[in-house]
Amino acid sequence: MANVPYVGCGVLASSCGMDKVTMKALFQEAGLPICKHIWFLRSHWGNDRRQVMRRTKREIGFPCFVKPANLGSSVGVSKATNDESLIQAIELAASYDRKIIVEEALDAREIECAIIGNDQPRASLPGEYVVHEESARFLDYTEKYASTGHVEFVVPAPLSKAVTARIQKMAINAFQAIDGAGLARVDFFLKRDTKELIINELNTMPGLTEVSGYPKMWKASGMKFAHVLDQLIELAFERHRDKSLTKTSLE
Numbered sequence: 001m002a003n004v005p006y007v008g009c010g011v012l013a014s015s016c017g018m019d020k021v022t023m024k025a026l027f028q029e030a031g032l033p034i035c036k037h038i039w040f041l042r043s044h045w046g047n048d049r050r051q052v053m054r055r056t057k058r059e060i061g062f063p064c065f066v067k068p069a070n071l072g073s074s075v076g077v078s079k080a081t082n083d084e085s086l087i088q089a090i091e092l093a094a095s096y097d098r099k100i101i102v103e104e105a106l107d108a109r110e111i112e113c114a115i116i117g118n119d120q121p122r123a124s125l126p127g128e129y130v131v132h133e134e135s136a137r138f139l140d141y142t143e144k145y146a147s148t149g150h151v152e153f154v155v156p157a158p159l160s161k162a163v164t165a166r167i168q169k170m171a172i173n174a175f176q177a178i179d180g181a182g183l184a185r186v187d188f189f190l191k192r193d194t195k196e197l198i199i200n201e202l203n204t205m206p207g208l209t210e211v212s213g214y215p216k217m218w219k220a221s222g223m224k225f226a227h228v229l230d231q232l233i234e235l236a237f238e239r240h241r242d243k244s245l246t247k248t249s250l251e
Helices: 011-018 020-029 042-047 050-061 082-094 141-145 162-176 215-221 225-243
Strands: 037-041 065-067 079-082 099-104 107-116 127-131 151-154 182-189 197-203
Touching: 011 020, 020 099, 020 162, 020 197, 037 042, 037 050, 037 182, 037 225, 042 065, 042 082, 042 099, 050 082, 065 082, 079 082, 082 099, 082 182, 107 162, 107 215, 107 225, 162 182, 182 215, 215 225
Parallel strands: none
Antiparallel strands: 037 099, 065 079, 065 099, 107 127, 107 182, 127 151, 182 197
16 A cells, blocks of 8 residues: 555465465365365354364364464464364364364375465475474474474475476465465475375465575575575565556546
8 A cells, every 4th residue: 555565475365375264265266185174263163062063073073183264383273182172172273263274184294385476486396394203293383483303394305306396386376376476385285195285275474584494495496595585575576566557546
């Protein structure tokens, strides 16, 4: 509204990238594979817990992950393995958001891919979060940020050229599905048994410190951190120039 260039996605893409339910709907519309999930409102839980419990167990089952639909960094996320932990997980998620999403738990590798660009985005080499066996936790807020030593980010991820190419193509498709701009990080699950690749979510403003995954993936792809920042600023001006071509008045 201030007519000032800025780095990153616009209002629509940022909103869709924040809401996991809307994001998955757009991915599904684009033909991208997603995990089995359901969602409901906090008011639905408050009005009829039994119905929500029955539906969750029937359509998703245990184990499952319960999440606020509009948060990041694994805040408010819990793994449920029985009725008691499911109730606790939903209560926690509902304390952070009016919309709750429940996803199936997958035995899978966690892969990420960085995107940079506007109308012609490029994808980096993928990276992988490796959770060491001595840690029984899922990748929650503590494991992500507390440097516990239980988690290692490996880049480039040890993948075949064919799988790497599929990840890069799907990451670009996901970015375009939400009408992304500037940058994003796209997260995937690679199932250990079937090797099926599933898109989990897209982060429209990933970490940009020198130790964050996004610049690490671009470094492994041959782009230094300073050049990444230069590119993002230029992309902001490019998008602003394009927006200036759009008429906003009938005069």
